Amino acid sequence: MLKLRTSDADFESKFARIVRDRRESDAQVGRDVATILNEVRERGDKALVEFTTRFDQHNLSSDEDWGISKEACKAAYDRLDTELREALETAAARIRAYHEGQLPQDRDYTDEIGMRLGARWSAVEAAGLYVPGGRAAYPSSLLMNAIPAKVAGVERLVVTTPTPGGEANDLVLAAAHVASVDEIWRVGGAQAIAALAYGTERIKRVDVVTGPGNAWVAEAKRQLYGVVGIDMVAGPSEILVIADKDNNSEWIAADLLSQAEHDPTSQSILITDDAGFAAQVEDAIDLEFLKLPTAKTAKASWDDHGLIVIVDSLDEAPALSDRLAAEHVEIATADPEAIFAKLRHAGSVFLGRMTPEAVGDYIAGPNHVLPTGRRARFASGLSVLDFMKRTSFIGASDDALKAIGPAAVRLAEAEGLPAHALSISRRLS
Amino acid sequence: MLKLRTSDADFESKFARIVRDRRESDAQVGRDVATILNEVRERGDKALVEFTTRFDQHNLSSDEDWGISKEACKAAYDRLDTELREALETAAARIRAYHEGQLPQDRDYTDEIGMRLGARWSAVEAAGLYVPGGRAAYPSSLLMNAIPAKVAGVERLVVTTPTPGGEANDLVLAAAHVASVDEIWRVGGAQAIAALAYGTERIKRVDVVTGPGNAWVAEAKRQLYGVVGIDMVAGPSEILVIADKDNNSEWIAADLLSQAEHDPTSQSILITDDAGFAAQVEDAIDLEFLKLPTAKTAKASWDDHGLIVIVDSLDEAPALSDRLAAEHVEIATADPEAIFAKLRHAGSVFLGRMTPEAVGDYIAGPNHVLPTGRRARFASGLSVLDFMKRTSFIGASDDALKAIGPAAVRLAEAEGLPAHALSISRRLS
Numbered sequence: 001m002l003k004l005r006t007s008d009a010d011f012e013s014k015f016a017r018i019v020r021d022r023r024e025s026d027a028q029v030g031r032d033v034a035t036i037l038n039e040v041r042e043r044g045d046k047a048l049v050e051f052t053t054r055f056d057q058h059n060l061s062s063d064e065d066w067g068i069s070k071e072a073c074k075a076a077y078d079r080l081d082t083e084l085r086e087a088l089e090t091a092a093a094r095i096r097a098y099h100e101g102q103l104p105q106d107r108d109y110t111d112e113i114g115m116r117l118g119a120r121w122s123a124v125e126a127a128g129l130y131v132p133g134g135r136a137a138y139p140s141s142l143l144m145n146a147i148p149a150k151v152a153g154v155e156r157l158v159v160t161t162p163t164p165g166g167e168a169n170d171l172v173l174a175a176a177h178v179a180s181v182d183e184i185w186r187v188g189g190a191q192a193i194a195a196l197a198y199g200t201e202r203i204k205r206v207d208v209v210t211g212p213g214n215a216w217v218a219e220a221k222r223q224l225y226g227v228v229g230i231d232m233v234a235g236p237s238e239i240l241v242i243a244d245k246d247n248n249s250e251w252i253a254a255d256l257l258s259q260a261e262h263d264p265t266s267q268s269i270l271i272t273d274d275a276g277f278a279a280q281v282e283d284a285i286d287l288e289f290l291k292l293p294t295a296k297t298a299k300a301s302w303d304d305h306g307l308i309v310i311v312d313s314l315d316e317a318p319a320l321s322d323r324l325a326a327e328h329v330e331i332a333t334a335d336p337e338a339i340f341a342k343l344r345h346a347g348s349v350f351l352g353r354m355t356p357e358a359v360g361d362y363i364a365g366p367n368h369v370l371p372t373g374r375r376a377r378f379a380s381g382l383s384v385l386d387f388m389k390r391t392s393f394i395g396a397s398d399d400a401l402k403a404i405g406p407a408a409v410r411l412a413e414a415e416g417l418p419a420h421a422l423s424i425s426r427r428l429s
Numbered sequence: 430m431l432k433l434r435t436s437d438a439d440f441e442s443k444f445a446r447i448v449r450d451r452r453e454s455d456a457q458v459g460r461d462v463a464t465i466l467n468e469v470r471e472r473g474d475k476a477l478v479e480f481t482t483r484f485d486q487h488n489l490s491s492d493e494d495w496g497i498s499k500e501a502c503k504a505a506y507d508r509l510d511t512e513l514r515e516a517l518e519t520a521a522a523r524i525r526a527y528h529e530g531q532l533p534q535d536r537d538y539t540d541e542i543g544m545r546l547g548a549r550w551s552a553v554e555a556a557g558l559y560v561p562g563g564r565a566a567y568p569s570s571l572l573m574n575a576i577p578a579k580v581a582g583v584e585r586l587v588v589t590t591p592t593p594g595g596e597a598n599d600l601v602l603a604a605a606h607v608a609s610v611d612e613i614w615r616v617g618g619a620q621a622i623a624a625l626a627y628g629t630e631r632i633k634r635v636d637v638v639t640g641p642g643n644a645w646v647a648e649a650k651r652q653l654y655g656v657v658g659i660d661m662v663a664g665p666s667e668i669l670v671i672a673d674k675d676n677n678s679e680w681i682a683a684d685l686l687s688q689a690e691h692d693p694t695s696q697s698i699l700i701t702d703d704a705g706f707a708a709q710v711e712d713a714i715d716l717e718f719l720k721l722p723t724a725k726t727a728k729a730s731w732d733d734h735g736l737i738v739i740v741d742s743l744d745e746a747p748a749l750s751d752r753l754a755a756e757h758v759e760i761a762t763a764d765p766e767a768i769f770a771k772l773r774h775a776g777s778v779f780l781g782r783m784t785p786e787a788v789g790d791y792i793a794g795p796n797h798v799l800p801t802g803r804r805a806r807f808a809s810g811l812s813v814l815d816f817m818k819r820t821s822f823i824g825a826s827d828d829a830l831k832a833i834g835p836a837a838v839r840l841a842e843a844e845g846l847p848a849h850a851l852s853i854s855r856r857l858s
Contacts, residue, residue: 087836226662229807233655254852351824356852366821378658380819390809392795395780407516423683423785
C-alpha cells in the first residue's frame with residue numbers, strides 16, 4: 001500500500017505514475033488466441049472437441065456433454081434453499097426494473113422543409129454471454145449480463161461456460177433459469193468466443209458477445225471485435241472511496257477489502273482529509289487480514305496496489321478522482337451531492353455512508369459491469385443499448401429535395417464524386 | 430456483377446456465400462502497425478517526425494509544419510466561393526439540428542424502498558478525428574464526425590491529417606472552421622492514431638478517436654481500442670436498393686453508382702421483382718461508364734461486387750436485405766413504409782423514390798458514418814453517444830439498505846466473497 005499526501009512536494013510525480021500505470025498483465029496470448037480462433041473458424045465443432053478435452057478435461061460427445069438443458073437449470077434452481085432463491089429473484093427483479101428504464105425512444109419527425117427524419121432502435125437477434133468456470137463463476141454476473149439482453153428484446157440468449165471435468169456451478173444454472181437463458185454450452189476459453197462469433201455446426205453464431213473472462217477470453221473478444229459486437233475490454237476491479245473522518249473506519253475498511261478480495265490485481269483507494277482516520281482504516285484492514293477467508297488475495301491486492309491519499313481538503317477529491325476515473329467511487333460524507341456534482345469520470349457512484357459498493361454488485365439495480373482501467377473517461381457500464389442498434393432513416397418529399405438537393409450536388413462535385421451529384425440532380429430536373 | 434433469381438435452385442447457396450464473404454482486405458499490416466504504435470508511445474514527437482518524413486515527405490520542424498491554425502482554416506473558408514460556403518453551412522446546420530435530438534436524458538429517481546437510483550451522462554473531455562489525405566479527404570466526413578462531438582459537449586476536438594509534401598485540402602480546412610475544430614495536426618497514418626491515444630509532447634492525448642482511414646489507420650484503431658474509445662472498424666461502403674419497375678432506371682443506376690464510385694471494393698446491390706427493369710438499370714449503368722469521370726473505380730466495384738437479385742415478389746426483399754444488413758438501404762416503391770416496417774438490420778434507410786442515398790451523405794442531417802460489412806446486425810451509426818459516457822449512481826437510505834441488504838449478503842456469501850458481505854452486514858447491525 002502506498003500513502004501519499006497532496007501537500008508533499010513529490011505528490012504530482014507519484015500520482016501521475018499511478019494514473020499512467022495499467023494493471024493489466026500484457027500476457028503473450030495474442031498469437032495462441034489467433035490460432036484457436038482460426039481453428040474454430042475452419043473446423044468448427046471438431047476444434048471445440050479438441051480444445052475442450054485439452055483445456056477443460058471434458059469430453060464433448062453426447063448432447064448432454066455439449067449442453068445443459070433448461071430443465072437442468074430449473075432443477076438447480078429448485079435445489080437452492082428458499083432464502084437464496086428469493087435473493088436471486090429480488091436481485092433479478094430490481095435489475096430488470098432499472099434496465100427497463102434504459103430502453104431508448106425512437107424518433108420520427110418531419111422538419112420545416114418537409115424532410116422526414118428519424119431513428120428506430122431494434123434489438124440484436126442473438127447474444128452470447130461468457131460465464132467463467134471455477135472461482136469467478138458468479139451468478140450475479142450472469143444476471144447483470146443476461147437481464148439487459150432480455151430487456152432489450154434479444155430472442156436468443158446463449159451462455160457458454162467451461163465445465164472442467166463436467167462440473168457445472170449450481171448457482172450459475174439457477175441464475176440462468178431466473179434470467180430465462182435459452183441455451184447453455186459447455187465450452188470455455190477463446191474457443192467459446194470463436195464459436196459464438198463465427199458459429200459452428202452445433203452453436204449458431206450470435207451478434208454480440210459479453211461477459212467476463214480470463215486473459216484468453218478478453219484477447220479473443222478483442223480480436224473478434226467487429227466480427228461481433230462486444231461489451232468492453234475489462235481489467236481488474238477498482239474502488240475509490242472519498243471519506244471524511246466522521247465514518248466508521250471498519251465500514252470503510254470492509255468497502256476497500258470488498259474490491260481487494262476479487263483479485264490480486266484489484267485496486268482499492270482511499271481519499272480522506274484526515275490522517276488519523278486513514279490510520280484507523282489501515283488498522284481495521286490489517287485486523288481483517290487475520291480472519292478474512294479471502295485474506296490472501298485481498299492482502300496481495302492491498303499490499304501491491306492499495307493507495308491512500310491524504311488531502312488538505314476534500315475539495316481536492318473530485319479532480320483527483322477524475323484523473324483515476326475509477327470503476328466504483330464511494331462518497332462517504334455528510335453531503336455526498338456536493339462532491340458528486342463536481343465528478344465527471346466514474347463508472348458508478350455510491351452516495352452517502354449507507355451505500356457500500358457491494359449493494360451495487362448484487363441488488364441495487366444498476367449494472368455491475370463497469371469500465372475499468374481509467375476507461376470511465378470514455379466508456380459506460382453495460383446497458384440495454386449494448387444489445388440494441390439504431391437505424392436512421394430519411395424520407396424526402398419533392399419539395400424537400402428541391403430545397404436542399406442543390407447544396408448536396410455542390411458538395412458532391414467539390415468532393416469529386418459525380419455519381420453522387422448525378423443521383424440528386426437527375427431527380428431535380 | 431452477379432445476377433441471381435430467388436427462384437433459381439442454387440440461389441440459397443450463392444446468396445449465402447455473399448452474406449458470408451467479407452470484402453475487407455486482410456492486409457498483413459498488424460505487426461508493422463504494432464511497431465509504429467510502440468515507437469510513438471516510447472519516443473513521442475521524435476517518432477512522429479521520422480514517420481512523417483518517411484511516409485508523407487513532410488518535415489515537422491516549425492510550429493507551422495506541425496499544425497494548422499484556426500486562422501488558416503478561416504482563411505480557407507473565406508477563399509471558397511459563396512455557393513460552396515453556403516452549402517457547407519447548410520449541411521452543418523442540418524447535421525447539428527439532427528444530432529441535438531440525440532442528446533440523452535439523465536435519470537434520477539427514488540424507488541419504492543427508498544433507494545435513489547439514476548444515471549448521469551457527460552461528454553468525454555477530448556476527441557480526436559482522423560481525416561485522410563488525398564482523394565478521401567472529404568469535408569462532409571469532417572462535419573459528420575466533428576459536429577456530434579461538439580454537440581455532445583467535447584471541449585477539445587483535435588484533427589490529425591496527413592499533408593503529403595505539406596499540401597492541405599482547402600475544403601477540409603474550411604469544414605474544420607465551420608465545425609469549430611480546436612486543433613489540427615499535420616500527422617497521418619497509424620502514427621497519428623498512436624499520438625491521439627497515448628499523447629506526445631506536442632499532441633495531448635484524447636479519450637475517443639473517430640474517423641475513416643486506410644488499412645493502417647483502421648488497424649491502429651483496432652489495436653488501441655480500450656486505450657481510447659473508437660467509433661467502429663469500418664469497411665468498404667455498400668448500398669442496397671429495393672425497387673419496383675415504376676422507377677426511373679437512370680435514377681436507380683445513379684444511386685448504385687454513387688456507392689460504386691467510392692472504392693473498387695464498394696458493393697452495390699439491386700433487389701427488384703422485374704427482370705426487365707433490372708436490365709434497364711444494367712444498361713443505364715453501362716452507359717454511365719462511358720462518361721462518368723469516376724468510371725474506372727465504379728466499374729471495378731460493379732464488375733467485382735455488384736449484385737442484382739430478381740425476386741418473385743418484393744415481399745421477399747426485407748428478409749434478404751436483413752441477411753445482408755447493408756450500410757445503406759433505399760426503398761424505391763410506392764409504399765416504402767410497408768417494406769421498412771419489416772426491415773431490422775440496416776445502417777440507414779432511404780424512403781421513397783425521391784430520397785437518393787447521396788442526400789444522406791451530405792445534407793439530410795443523420796450521420797453518414799454507418800456500420801458496414803454486415804455490422805448493422807449489432808452496430809449503429811456515429812452519434813453524440815459515441816462522445817459521451819454514462820455514470821450510474823446509487824444512494825441507499827437506512828431503510829433501503831435494511832430492505833435489500835440481507836439478500837445481497839446472502840448472495841455475496843454464496844459467491845464466496847466475505848468482505849462484500851461484511852461491508853453490508855456491518856452497516857445493518
